[in-house]
Amino acid sequence: MNKILSLFSIILLFVSCRKDKLELNVREGTHVSNVQIITTETGTYSPFIGHVVTDGNKIIYVGKEEPKINGVFQKINGSGKFLIPGMIDSHVHITEVQGMLPHQMEKYPELAKEFNVQMPRSYLYNGFTTLINLGGIYEAQLSFFNRQPLRPDLYHTGRSGVSVANGYPMNFAPEQFRFDAAPNFLYMESEADNIPDKFNPADHTPKAVVNRIKKSGAIAVKSYYESGFRGMSKLPVPTKSIMKALIHESHANQLPLTVHGNSLEAHSFLSEMGVDVIAHGLWNWEKYKDVPLDSLPAEIKKVLDLQIRKQIGYTPTLTVIAGEEALADNEFLKDPQLKKVVPHKMLEWYKTEEGQWFANELFMDYSSAEIHEIYGNIQAHAMLALKYLSDNGGLILFGTDTPSAPTYGNQPGHNGYWELSLMKKAGVPLDKILSSATINNAKTFHLDSLGSLAKGKRANMMLMTKNPLEEIEAYNTIEKIFLGGVVIDREDVSVK
Ligand SMILES: [Zn+2]
16 A cells, blocks of 8 residues: 555656646746757757757756746747857957057057957857957956957956967067066076066966966966967977976866967977867978878878877867968958958958058068969868868867957958858868867866756857758858847847
8 A cells, every 4th residue: 555655656746847847937038949959968969849948147948848937038939940059269369459450459549449349249240159268368358358248258368378488479579578478478498598587487387377377267278389480480389398297287277278289290299298279270281281182191190190099179270271361362351241240440441551461461472373372282281181180080179260360361250150161161070060169169178057058058059040060051040149048139249
């Protein structure tokens, strides 16, 4: 008898639990109904038609069954549409005004201001709800960005990246300013004579530098391995013992270490050392730069195999190449999509002689055909390496490096869509492209509340009218962006 009673109460409990599960109380939420839900925790997708409910800034329900909802909420009919997590670009520089040098920003403060006010909106317009600023950022830049009413969630890597003394990128600043501008530089014995006396070596060890970065609220450590490009004289690079210490200190502080590198030399060194992320693809093939465009040299393959085996994050940043090449393309500034993300006056300024300064500096001595041949070769190599990594189970992290240089060719948001398209062109399957921009970045950068659609996660999502697992153009069919539960119509964040 007792047994029967307890069985009966278990059944009752089960029934009432089921009923509770489908009844939701929300204070201020949204209900996206009958939508095709595209999300993954593991990299494998099983899309289904269902319902997503948010309350405040969180997702509180994802499932096939339609829940009964009490409280205040907005219902959005998702029939025939697709819902994906908001995208994460893990390599941007929001500190720059595209195409302008500091003296030009001073000369045209209204242009720079208008650009900076639109910039966060332009990322949202293209579905990027999270950005990681991989380089130096001032408190004032962070707070200006965070004061904008509609902006992606922004994470950073501290007041400056970890550059070795006089190495990349601090080499770009004049000697009298470069050390103050890069407070997280690393002291190297070999550079001792070239470091001003006022800096105490004890403040510039890997341990001291990483502790400082951690304290600044950073989520990762950014460093560099760059021996020079475009005819620069050879730059100092980190030694093995420095890199080993940097990895150790980063991990002791639960910070992933992401390192700039795009050459065979850099990728070999960084793979061997076992950093967490390489912030660029492998496109500078050095002695193999003239090999046929359809074959991967064994030495390159070996480095990529090591990255695959160690699951080192690989950030293709194909738009670094495309965005520089764009300066030699007369059609680029006519792209109608640019008008959605770049203020009109700034687009006009780019066309002036002054706005063309970087194009002139880079390409003065080359014909347009020569430029496209040079950049075409580099991009073909970048794509071959990416395809190999993708075909063989490498860990791809979406990142654009917007902007990678003072080029107007890398525009906020626009560059992200371009990067997605180039990854497709390289042969990366659509499911891997989506994972790279969502769950892979979230996991690698320990952003546990992001990257997928699941109960308890932050309500960063995108509603689109085409399926991103079927066509790359879907990323240009965004209808609504959900940012911490706030619903934004795409056109509301385009340039007015
Ligand atoms: Zn960068």
